[in-house]
Amino acid sequence: MYRVLIVDDEPIISSGIHSFIDWEKEGMSAEEDCANGEEALxxxxxxxxxxxxxxIKMPLLNGIELVRQALARYPSLKVILISNYSDFEYVKEGLKLGAVDYLLKLTLNRDDLLAVLKRCISMLEEERRKDDEQVRFREDALYRTRKSVEQEIKRVIAQEQLSLSSAAWAPAWLEKRYICAYLMLDGAEEWANNHGYLNLLMLLEDLQESFYAELSEGAAMPVSENGIFLLFPDPDGEEENLLQQWKRTAEAQWGISISAGFVIEQGAGRILDGFFCSREACQRRFFEGKGGLYRARGSEEAGERTLTEPEGKRDWTPFYEIIRNGDPISIAADFAYEQWKSGEQTPEQVKHEACRLVSLICERHEGAGPLLPERLDLLRQAETLEQLQSELVILLEEIVKPVIPDLTNSGYSGQLIIKALNYITEHYTDNLTLQSVADIIHLNKSYFSLLFKKQTGRNFIDYLIELRIREAKRLLAQSESRIYDVAGAAGFKDVKYFSKMFKKTTGFTPVEYRDKHRPSGPPCS
Incomplete structure (x- = not known):
């Protein structure tokens, strides 16, 4: 809809112009009139x-002066002059200033006015078309330049070197201060599961386009299935704020969380260092949490770029002892967390070590089934140390949960004992007795006792106490329940007997055990 402003100090002329044209039909609107040039400006x-x-002739500010000032301020404005025969000299001056045409008041009619209006619209449309073409041309040229720069930067990263003779492609801003930023989409695996990997790739492209729309200079390129590498000028030292602002806008627009690491560099020869430093800074999300903006601490941030086996550098004996002693798996996972939280290793090294620990426990633990590669993938996909710790607990609990002991005979008697063991595992916190379990498998109590020991290598009561002590350890380490309540929940009806048996089995009283494994918790009795 083209907007038309009518200026005339004679209301009858303004009314006539309004009545001549069906403005809405012609794609125009003329909703405002002015009586002189000052009102029009x-x-x-x-x-x-x-x-x-x-x-042309009006009080205060005449039409010619209005045209002069209006076109100086608004060059794209199209002007139609309304004049009398005696105004011809003024008309010529108005046409020189840039008016499209003039109409005489005495002969003014609908067809002539509409013809001039349509000519004005044609001129406006042609100018806008040319402006659009110029904008597209500039955008296409900028796009091609940026894509060319992207390709060269990708080549530098892939080859891990920058040939000085081939650096002619580098734009001028790369020779000054610029920011290297490595962005990672948090929860990318879950996002892909919910929306598909194709949409994940499209999301990265949307982020790239958003970056280009926000900054007139710079380069952005996806470098992994969930990562983008950005470079852009930092002439005033304020671009960190711009990065933070763009990150927040993108997160709000797409409902995502982004972690970003960045470093300030200068000169095209520093691109590779900027890439590695910003990527390592971004990986601090593994230790410090997702969604942050992490600035590289210095040249040492790039660190070791290849995975090295930390075997022998760390003493994992306490970790294995916790598992062997039947202590809660969470305690072993807490021990591992304390070893890793310093950030001395890269996230990949930590995850590699976690996989190794789980594999070794699986090999050593009697009765554990085969460890599927897919289960270790859960550790490798962890984005934070807390997530890795949680997955480690789940995996280890599956491996070292109470298992059916190896039996000496897998025949009919062995099947009866397996049935009994399954029942004990599910009900060991109940008031089980040798007789009650023997009744379940329809055997004489004495015969069941002999058969149980022959098949498992231990007697019924010792096996039952082992399961109950294991549950008591878990409750003591993971809850603030009173010792009396822990005893009852683990299947011990007498708290004194429980405390005595616990001390005999573990070497600690229940209170000492809790203090050892929950030092930050309040004392319980």
């Missing part, structure tokens, strides 16, 4: 107009 300043129809 004020109206032009208030809101944009495309076409100005103005009388």
């Amino acid at each position: 004020a109206a032009l300043e208030t809101s944009p107009f495309d076409i100005l129809i103005t009388d």
